[in-house]
Amino acid sequence: MARLHEYQGKALLAERGLSIPPGRPAKTADDAARIAGELGGRVVLKVQAWVTGRKALGGVKFADSPEEAATHAAALLGMQFGNFPVEEVLVEACLDIAHELFVSLTIDDASRSPMLLLDCAGGSGIEDRAESVARLPIGVTTGIDRAAVLAVLEASDIPRDAHERLADAIETIVRTATEIEARALEVNPLVVLSDGTVCAADCRVTIDDYAVFRHPELGIEIARELDHPATALERVAYRLEQEDHRGTFYFAQLPTEGWESTRGLIGFHGAGGGGSMMSMDAVTNEGYTLANFCDTSGNPSAAKVYRAARVILAQQGLSGYFGSGSGVASQEQFHSAYGLAKAFNELGMTLPAVVRLGGNAEDRAVEILEDACRDLPGAVEGYRKDDTPAFCASRFTTLMEAAAERSSGDLARQVPDWVGGDAEAFPIEGGHVWIDVDHCNAELTAKMAEWSSGILKDGGEGVPVLACDEETAARSDSEFIACEIECLRAGTPVLFVDLPIDGIDDAMEGC
Numbered sequence: 001m002a003r004l005h006e007y008q009g010k011a012l013l014a015e016r017g018l019s020i021p022p023g024r025p026a027k028t029a030d031d032a033a034r035i036a037g038e039l040g041g042r043v044v045l046k047v048q049a050w051v052t053g054r055k056a057l058g059g060v061k062f063a064d065s066p067e068e069a070a071t072h073a074a075a076l077l078g079m080q081f082g083n084f085p086v087e088e089v090l091v092e093a094c095l096d097i098a099h100e101l102f103v104s105l106t107i108d109d110a111s112r113s114p115m116l117l118l119d120c121a122g123g124s125g126i127e128d129r130a131e132s133v134a135r136l137p138i139g140v141t142t143g144i145d146r147a148a149v150l151a152v153l154e155a156s157d158i159p160r161d162a163h164e165r166l167a168d169a170i171e172t173i174v175r176t177a178t179e180i181e182a183r184a185l186e187v188n189p190l191v192v193l194s195d196g197t198v199c200a201a202d203c204r205v206t207i208d209d210y211a212v213f214r215h216p217e218l219g220i221e222i223a224r225e226l227d228h229p230a231t232a233l234e235r236v237a238y239r240l241e242q243e244d245h246r247g248t249f250y251f252a253q254l255p256t257e258g259w260e261s262t263r264g265l266i267g268f269h270g271a272g273g274g275g276s277m278m279s280m281d282a283v284t285n286e287g288y289t290l291a292n293f294c295d296t297s298g299n300p301s302a303a304k305v306y307r308a309a310r311v312i313l314a315q316q317g318l319s320g321y322f323g324s325g326s327g328v329a330s331q332e333q334f335h336s337a338y339g340l341a342k343a344f345n346e347l348g349m350t351l352p353a354v355v356r357l358g359g360n361a362e363d364r365a366v367e368i369l370e371d372a373c374r375d376l377p378g379a380v381e382g383y384r385k386d387d388t389p390a391f392c393a394s395r396f397t398t399l400m401e402a403a404a405e406r407s408s409g410d411l412a413r414q415v416p417d418w419v420g421g422d423a424e425a426f427p428i429e430g431g432h433v434w435i436d437v438d439h440c441n442a443e444l445t446a447k448m449a450e451w452s453s454g455i456l457k458d459g460g461e462g463v464p465v466l467a468c469d470e471e472t473a474a475r476s477d478s479e480f481i482a483c484e485i486e487c488l489r490a491g492t493p494v495l496f497v498d499l500p501i502d503g504i505d506d507a508m509e510g511c
Contacts, residue, residue, distance in 0.1 A: 001183055001206040002223040005048040007090045009203030012180060013187075018172045019199040023092030032073030033066040035091040045072050048088040049081040057081065062094065083228035083255070095201060099158045100189035103170055105138065105177040107184070114138040116174065118149065120156035122189030144174050162192045169198045180218065181211035213242065226252060232507035237311045240304075240501070243430070247300025247331070249308050252293050253315070259289035264319035264400060266290055267312040267408070269355070271297045271325025271336065275389075279324035279356070282389035286397050288322075291315045299331035302478035303430070305339025307501060313347055314504050318408035320400050323355035324389050333357040333365035335478060337382070341372035341485045342497070347411040350377040352399035356392045358385030372485050379403065416496050426466065428474045431499040437463050439494050444487075448495065451486040453479045464495075 004012075010020040022039055025048060026032040036043045047059035054060050061076065063069035069091060079086045100122035108115040116136040119129065134152045138144055146167055153163040169190060177185035186204045193199055207215065212223035222230045222238040230238070237251035259265045266288045270276025276295055284290060292315060296308045312321065323340070337357060344353065353373075357365040366382035373380035379399045383392050416436070424435040440448075442462035449456050449467065455476045459465030466473050480497045487495050 002209060002212050002218075002220045003050050004205040004207070004218065004220075005050075005088070005090075006046065006203050007048065007088075008218075009185070009205040010200055012176050012205070013172065013200050013203060016172050016176050016179075018169055018176075019197055020203075021092040021095055021199060021201060023090060025088040025090050026073055027077075027088050029070040029074040029077070032089060032091050033070035036063060036069035037066040039091070039093045042094040043069055044092055044094050045069060045076060046090045046092070047076050047079060047081070047086045048090055049079075049084050049086055051081045051084070059086075085229070095191060095199065096194040097189075097191045097201070098194045099162070099192040100201075101158075101166065101191070102133065102186075102188045103173055103190045104186040104188070105174055105182065105184065106186075108135075108137075111137070113140065114174075114177075116144055116149070116170070118152050118170070120153065120158055122191075138174060143178075144171055146171070158192065162196060162198065165196070165198045166190070166192065169200070173200075177205075180205070180215055181208050182206060183208045224250075224252070228253075232503070233311055233314055236314075236501065236503045236507050237308070239503075240307050240311070244301065244304050244307075247296060247298040247304055249300065249304055250293070250295045251308065251311055254290055254292055256289055256291055259291075259317075262289045263287040263397070264289070265315075265317050267315060267318045267321045268292055268294060269309065269312055269321065269323035269340075270295045271323075271331070271359075273297075275325045275358075279322070279389040279392070282324070282393040283322045283396065285390070286393045288320070291318060295325075296336065297325065297331065300335065300339075302335045302339040302342070302481040303497075303499060305336045306342045306481060306499065307339075309340050309343035310347075310501055310504065313343065313349075313351075313408050313411055314507060316407070316409050318351060319406065320351050320396065320403075321349075321353035321355075322393070322396050323353070323357075324383075324392055325356065325358065331359055333359045333362045334368055334482075337365035337368040337372075338478070338482050338485050341369055341488075342481050344373050344376060344378075344380060345485075345488060346413055346415075348376065348414055349373065349380065350406045350410060351408060352378050352396065352403045353380045354383065354392050354396040354399065355380070356383040356385075356387060356389065358383075358387075368485065368489075371489050378406070415498065416493065419496055419498060424464075426470070426473060428477050428480065428497070430477065431497065433473075433480050434496045434498060435464055436494040439492070440464055444490075444492055444494065447490070448483055448487065452476070452483040455479050456483065 007025045014020045045061045061072035076089050102119040102122035104117040119133045136148050149167050183206045187200045189201050191201045209223040212220050241249045268290045362384045369382040418436045419434045424437050445458045445462050445464045456464045457467035484495045
């Protein structure tokens with residue numbers, strides 16, 4: 001799930017008319033002092049981190065002066081909650097609270113509909129009071145049942161004159177969640193102040209991953225719930241996924257502390273959730289540390305698998321590459337083989353690689369991968385669904401033990417020297433196709449027409465040209481990758497698909 005910080009969620013509520021405490025986030029101690037001075041009086045400082053129980057963890061402090069606020073901010077900004085460093089603290093005026101409520105919109109998976117959770121005793125410890133929380137269904141088109149909300153309030157000790165204002169606030173919370181397509185929006189506590197004002201004193205929001213693209217106003221950089229701030233490579237991978245919806249591409253970097261005491265740091269490339277988990281277990285059981293989790297499934301294009309392999313190999317310090325998925329995938333495995341073969345050859349792969357290509361056309365896929373990579377410095381082996389993850393991991397160890405010590409930091413993208421010269425070029429989505437026409441002939445061009453699934457044809461005198469319109473060609477990156485690898489296998493590398501990945505070089509420097 002994509003999450004928002006407290007101050008971001010509150011801003012959304014304020015835009016729709018619900019009161020929030022005066023204040024704003026601070027990134028430095030000086031900022032905190034300045035904000036506290038502007039607010040005047042007692043303030044509260046709260047770390048902006050995706051954790052529960054911040055106060056118990058020391059993430060909430062009170063200050064009676066700007067100087068005290070600066071001191072607390074300096075300490076809070078240096079805190080670490082799990083893998084999340086605290087980069088901002090929310091500085092707000094303290095409130096004179098008379099009553100607290102717990103309000104949460106969530107999606108009830110059993111009923112497949114939104115649900116309002118309401119408790120008239122909000123604040124910390126709500127998890128221990130589950131029996132007191134009212135569960136009120138929310139109509140997808142009609143919203144909350146206001147009468148049901150008022151009935152819950154009637155049964156509480158909250159003064160009657162605040163009930164209508166609270167119901168209005170709850171309607172605003174539900175409307176906000178609906179408009180931004182939140183998977184959950186929790187206000188704990190929603191408070192009634194001594195002067196009768198209803199105010200959202202806290203706010204937690206998660207947005208449906210699949211709705212993020214419809215809400216650029218939220219400023220969500222990566223619609224995934226990671227246990228750490230998104231790395232540069234994760235941001236690159238997420239952008240690639242959003243630009244190409246043919247299949248899935250999920251990439252997350254993993255904690256690697258202490259990997260030096262293991263057999264090596266490994267790039268992992270899975271296909272299919274359950275099989276990927278089994279394969280990760282198999283390679284870790286051999287004593288390796290996984291640098292990442294990656295999944296390309298759902299019938300991904302060769303171009304998508306190529307980009308995924310490039311991202312995996314952009315991690316520094318890898319000594320090997322292990323790929324293995326479910327083994328029963330319905331996707332055509334030769335697409336993955338072409339994408340992997342292109343990435344490995346383009347980088348001059350020096351690392352040992354074992355890839356289990358179980359599924360449709362697995363025999364063809366293994367043949368393509370091994371044959372296209374036969375001249376690379378690093379040994380590349382392909383396996384099928386009947387080869388268990390444990391067996392593949394054992395083979396991987398054999399290759400690792402036989403290999404000279406190498407690192408992914410030594411890999412460099414290689415582009416043919418004829419690219420950019422007099423070679424024929426035409427654009428495709430995300431890049432260009434280059435053809436060394438000086439080294440083509442009628443026989444080779446006839447084969448290229450076959451290898452490209454009819455995208456190319458002989459334009460005369462053995463010169464390959466497009467057999468389709470430019471729009472169709474622009475969408476045929478995977479067909480051109482297949483042609484590139486088949487040309488390579490035939491010993492006539494006259495076609496090159498140039499698919500640069502923006503930001504990957506900068507991301508590599510930060511790994």
